[in-house]
Amino acid sequence: MSQTPTATLAPGRPGAPRPAAGPVRAGRPRRRLLPYALLVPSALIIGGLLLYPMYRLVAMSFQDVGLAQISGAQPAEGVGTDNYAEVLTDPDFWHALLNTAVFAVAAVAATLVAGTLVGLLLHRLGRVMSAVVATGAMLAWGTPQITGAIVFKFLFDDTYGLANQVLGGLPRGLTRPLFGNVDWSSHSWVLSTPSLYTVLLLCVVWMGFPFVAVSVLAGLKSVPSELYEAARVDGAGPWRSFWSITFPTLRPVFSVLTVLSVIWDFKVFTQLYVINGGLTNKDGFNLSLYSYSKAFGFGAEMGLGSAIALILTVLLLLVTGLHIRQMLREEVAPA
Amino acid sequence: MSAPRRPAGRITVNALGVVVFVIAVFPVFWMVVTSLKTNGEITGGAPHLVPAHPTAENYTYIFRVGVGGNPFWLYFKNSALLALGAVVVSSFAALLAAVAVARFRFRGKTAALVMLLVVQMIPCEALVIPLFLMVRRAGLWDKLPGVLLVYVGVTLPFAIWMLRGFVAAVPRELEEAAAIDGAGWWRTFRSVLFPLVAPGLVATSIFSFVTAWNDLVFALTLLNDDANYTVPIALEYFFGRDTTNWGAIMAGSTLMTVPVVIFFLLVQRRMVTGLTSGAVKG
Numbered sequence: 001m002s003q004t005p006t007a008t009l010a011p012g013r014p015g016a017p018r019p020a021a022g023p024v025r026a027g028r029p030r031r032r033l034l035p036y037a038l039l040v041p042s043a044l045i046i047g048g049l050l051l052y053p054m055y056r057l058v059a060m061s062f063q064d065v066g067l068a069q070i071s072g073a074q075p076a077e078g079v080g081t082d083n084y085a086e087v088l089t090d091p092d093f094w095h096a097l098l099n100t101a102v103f104a105v106a107a108v109a110a111t112l113v114a115g116t117l118v119g120l121l122l123h124r125l126g127r128v129m130s131a132v133v134a135t136g137a138m139l140a141w142g143t144p145q146i147t148g149a150i151v152f153k154f155l156f157d158d159t160y161g162l163a164n165q166v167l168g169g170l171p172r173g174l175t176r177p178l179f180g181n182v183d184w185s186s187h188s189w190v191l192s193t194p195s196l197y198t199v200l201l202l203c204v205v206w207m208g209f210p211f212v213a214v215s216v217l218a219g220l221k222s223v224p225s226e227l228y229e230a231a232r233v234d235g236a237g238p239w240r241s242f243w244s245i246t247f248p249t250l251r252p253v254f255s256v257l258t259v260l261s262v263i264w265d266f267k268v269f270t271q272l273y274v275i276n277g278g279l280t281n282k283d284g285f286n287l288s289l290y291s292y293s294k295a296f297g298f299g300a301e302m303g304l305g306s307a308i309a310l311i312l313t314v315l316l317l318l319v320t321g322l323h324i325r326q327m328l329r330e331e332v333a334p335a
Numbered sequence: 336m337s338a339p340r341r342p343a344g345r346i347t348v349n350a351l352g353v354v355v356f357v358i359a360v361f362p363v364f365w366m367v368v369t370s371l372k373t374n375g376e377i378t379g380g381a382p383h384l385v386p387a388h389p390t391a392e393n394y395t396y397i398f399r400v401g402v403g404g405n406p407f408w409l410y411f412k413n414s415a416l417l418a419l420g421a422v423v424v425s426s427f428a429a430l431l432a433a434v435a436v437a438r439f440r441f442r443g444k445t446a447a448l449v450m451l452l453v454v455q456m457i458p459c460e461a462l463v464i465p466l467f468l469m470v471r472r473a474g475l476w477d478k479l480p481g482v483l484l485v486y487v488g489v490t491l492p493f494a495i496w497m498l499r500g501f502v503a504a505v506p507r508e509l510e511e512a513a514a515i516d517g518a519g520w521w522r523t524f525r526s527v528l529f530p531l532v533a534p535g536l537v538a539t540s541i542f543s544f545v546t547a548w549n550d551l552v553f554a555l556t557l558l559n560d561d562a563n564y565t566v567p568i569a570l571e572y573f574f575g576r577d578t579t580n581w582g583a584i585m586a587g588s589t590l591m592t593v594p595v596v597i598f599f600l601l602v603q604r605r606m607v608t609g610l611t612s613g614a615v616k617g
Contacts, residue, residue, distance in 0.1 A: 034520065035439035039447065042432035042495060045425075049466070049488025050454050056465035070468065118355055125352050133352045135600065136359040142599030143363060144549040146567045147588035150574060151362045154369070154581055162365065165382050206362060267458045270551045274571065288460040295464045296556060302464055309461035317456055324452050 065302035115212020137210035259323035421486035433498035501535025
């Protein structure tokens with residue numbers, strides 16, 4: 001892109017220093033239409049399958065769309081902002097929002113810290129060991145969300161789960177201060193919301209840390225080792241080196257990783273759907289599940305579901321808006 | 336930073352490496368090990384790290400007896416058809432669009448890129464409601480082509496974004512040289528740009544494939560008849576119905592995980608570049 005020295009040869013560039021000559025500068029009208037022609041298939045797909053549905057979502061959030069409307073028996077009726085009023089006065093909404101926000105903060109923080117530590121570790125390991133550990137981490141990253149969630153559900157199963165079997169085998173003195181008096185032979189991890197979300201957190205962090213680790217490792221390789229040697233000579237310990245050299249250098253990497261993690265952890269659906277056991281336990285809902293259960297649950301209240309989904313989308317766009325601006329400045333401007 | 340010189344430090348670092356490796360691998364290991372155990376061993380007594388009597392009975396169960404009245408391979412066929420079909424369409428469209436935004440200057444380009452970024456932020460959980468109604472209206476509800484279409488839409492924006500990086504990384508001079516030699520645009524694209532972008536196209540396609548292969552929310556909503564189920568819903572269904580048959584559930588999960596993990600190991604390096612491209616610039 002901007003680093004290409006011959007960028008001035010780009011076809012159609014206004015005021016190019018070189019006069020029109022040679023086949024590269026062919027400013028024929030066909031050539032000028034070519035980029036648009038290349039964009040047609042994608043534009044049709046994105047327009048029809050993403051933008052139009054998004055428009056429908058906004059429209060439906062102001063309508064009453066129930067079973068009669070889905071079957072086409074009755075046209076959808078505009079209800080103004082009723083759906084939003086209903087959602088915002090529903091305690092379930094605030095509970096789901098709380099679950100979503102607390103989980104996102106905890107999961108993003110835990111994923112970033114764990115991933116960074118593993119990235120630093122990979123950087124210090126020898127070549128073979130580093131490759132072995134990185135491959136193991138890829139295994140966690142590559143595991144599909146659904147099977148990862150099923151395995152965690154199994155690990156924390158009340159009767160046959162390994163977690164309860166191990167905790168039950170530990171001396172009481174060890175587990176009591178942490179968990180209190182628990183009958184490990186049938187302890188349910190999904191009955192209380194904090195405990196359910198702890199299992200979800202472990203599952204999400206397990207799948208999420210490798211990406212952070214590998215990205216941090218890639219960044220670390222670009223930091224000149226002289227900087228660390230100089231810091232060591234000046235008497236800086238590892239903690240000080242990290243905050244004075246590694247973190248500032250990798251700041252752009254961390255900002256991308258943070259935003260991507262927020263996007264992923266804010267709207268966890270598959271893993272929560274599995275660990276929560278479908279749509280029956282509404283205490284465990286986050287906004288995604290809450291919206292889905294309104295739209296596709298027994299009432300089929302699509303208008304309400306749309307309003308919640310739109311709130312989720314807007315929140316997500318607000319959180320990630322900064323990232324979009326950053327990406328635009330970096331990617332679009334120099335092109 | 337080189338490896339620490341003090342042997343004690345080296346041992347600590349390697350020990351930590353082993354710990355991380357075990358944590359990373361354990362859930363998958365446990366899934367595979369459980370799938371090879373008899374149900375008696377899974378439900379009875381102290382857990383074993385290695386199956387006492389390794390058996391393939393869980394695998395034969397899901398293929399012979401099946402899940403939800405169908406042998407498991409049917410769900411594999413559905414999942415593979417959907418993911419492959421979506422990848423072919425989405426990668427083709429993405430390649431053309433990526434060339435357009437990486438190689439041409441045109442009016443509206445910035446707007447197109449902004450839209451591409453914003454569209455990627457739309458959560459699937461929000462799209463599923465209007466898409467359900469649209470698919471229903473089009474008469475494609477509970478039909479595989481309806482889901483295929485949705486997968487094309489969902490995978491496309493990221494595919495364009497990722498491919499755009501790969502196209503931009505090909506030095507422009509090569510195409511210019513071909514053009515000077517008298518090659519037309521199509522010829523240049525086919526014999527210069529395409530071969531150089533091909534590895535990126537493979538990585539992008541695999542990413543799209545995995546996205547479609549792993550999807551739960553759309554398949555759950557847009558498919559109804561159990562003969563149309565994909566692997567994720569079959570597992571989910573199985574899971575709800577047959578919760579104590581952990582051996583069979585783990586066998587199904589293992590079969591679903593293996594191809595994805597293999598793909599992942601093949602292209603992970605490119606994927607990291609694609610996801611964070613632009614983050615670290617010299």
